[in-house]
Amino acid sequence: MQRPILYVAITNHGFGHATRTASVAATIQKLCPEVLLIMVTTAPRWLLECYIEGDFIHRPRAFDLGVVQADSLNMDKDATLARLLEIKKQQNSLIASEVNFIRQNRVQLIFADIPFLAPLFAQKAGIPCWMMSNFGWDFIYRDWGGEFVAIADWISECYQKCDRLFRLPFHEPMPAFPHITDVGLTGGTPRYTAEAIRTIWGITAPPEKTILLTFGGLGLQQIPYDNLRHFPQWQFIVFDQSAPDLPNLIKINDRKFRPVDFMPICGKVISKPGYGTFSEATLLDIPLVTIPRDDFAEAAFLLEGLVNYNSHQIIQPEEFFQGNWDFLNQPLQPPQKTHPLAKDGNQAIAQAMINYLQEHKYK
Missing domain, CATH: 3.40.50.2000 (Glycogen Phosphorylase B;)
Incomplete structure (x- = not known):
């Protein structure tokens, strides 16, 4: 009997997207060890292993770049634009090679945070794409104006093909996404006392x-x-x-x-x-x-x-x-809202995906 197979595509930008997605992937693995995780990211394997304790397949591929940065605060917009235009030019071959991989490996569901080509992979492969984020790259680039506006429009069109978005706290409205489920905070939990x-x-x-x-x-x-x-x-x-x-x-x-x-x-x-x-x-x-x-x-x-x-x-x-x-x-400022945020984001997203994979196990 075939294991449920989940293809997890992660934005190629710093370590933040990789660690928050790996936290959810680790929760899926704990709740349902039979799910095979294919982690598609240029983030190093050791980083993923800090969160995912069991086995997974690491496929080092980049379909987006976020922002080209010298360090955590300094951005290179010209280099970012040049790389985005390159991806746009290559998108058909990127889609073709991933769809081939997805079909060969009998992937049943794509989970993405939040590379904009992922919904196009899913559409071509005939499976759903569910995404997770608190912002879309269309939002970041649109704010920069100029030549980035056309890029943002292209990315919004890609996001419109997403079948379901798990919208994290601290989010922008994310209007390009047609089906939104709001969830609680996600992240790793301490492993040591x-x-x-x-x-x-x-x-x-x-x-x-x-x-x-x-x-x-x-x-x-x-x-x-x-x-x-x-x-x-x-x-x-x-x-x-x-x-x-x-x-x-x-x-x-x-x-x-x-x-x-x-x-x-x-x-x-x-x-x-x-x-x-x-x-x-x-x-x-x-x-x-x-x-x-x-x-x-x-x-x-x-x-x-x-x-x-x-x-x-x-x-x-x-x-x-x-x-x-x-x-x-100096003294700290207290939080302005008295009711806390939900803290079950990892579990809510993981369980929704497990439910889907189990329902479609024999299809």
Whole structure:
């Protein structure tokens, strides 16, 4: 009897889409181990293995690019436009090769976050495409105007062929999608107890003086680490291997560990606006300190979600990059909404897909 086969296509941009999709894929695997996962992404296998404990097939393919970036905050729009025009030119051959793969492997359902060609693969292969995101790339590019408007129109047309969108919290309206199901927060859950993390990494400061600095897979070249000397009694945790060696800075160099594994021992997380970090910190009720990003349209919705649903501080870039980090001594703002967000996004999305795959097992 054939196993249910799920083709999971992930946007080729940083690590955030890969980790949040892998969190859902891992939940599918836990709830229904017979589902075979085909993870279609250029994200490294080790990153996926941080979330998915069982077997999966890794197919390294890119069908979109998000935004070409030097680091987590600096974007190259010209290079982004050139690459998008290249994808548009090649779309027929990209579709043909993937449809061939999908048919050969008897895939029953495509799940995508949120490469815009995925619904076209599904349509040609005669199977459904379900997607998940809090924004579409049409929204990001349209905001840039000029030549990006025509690109955004093309992408919106692709998204219109999506059979079902699981719309995550902190979302833009996503009007191109005809069938929307709103779901709760998604993300990874800590794999270790707080005690184990403290012991393994020698973390002795109390939570209110333990800070996680996380700026996504692209990192941030200009973190002003010099400021840490103002806080000798505090402990700071980073995943940035290029960070200097400082007595109160712990560099996490073991790929088994993820930012979410450290959140429970921290009083605050300092991050750029990003769905994955915002969602995981909000799932765990860990306060967030962040910097606005006026050049990335998604950021306004992330910040609004943060203000509504988590304890927070929004600091100006100059406070972070040029200041002395006195903001660490300032009080946090409480969430503005009293009712919390639903936290069952992984389970809701996973169960819907399992139900579909089981219903269509013998078809």
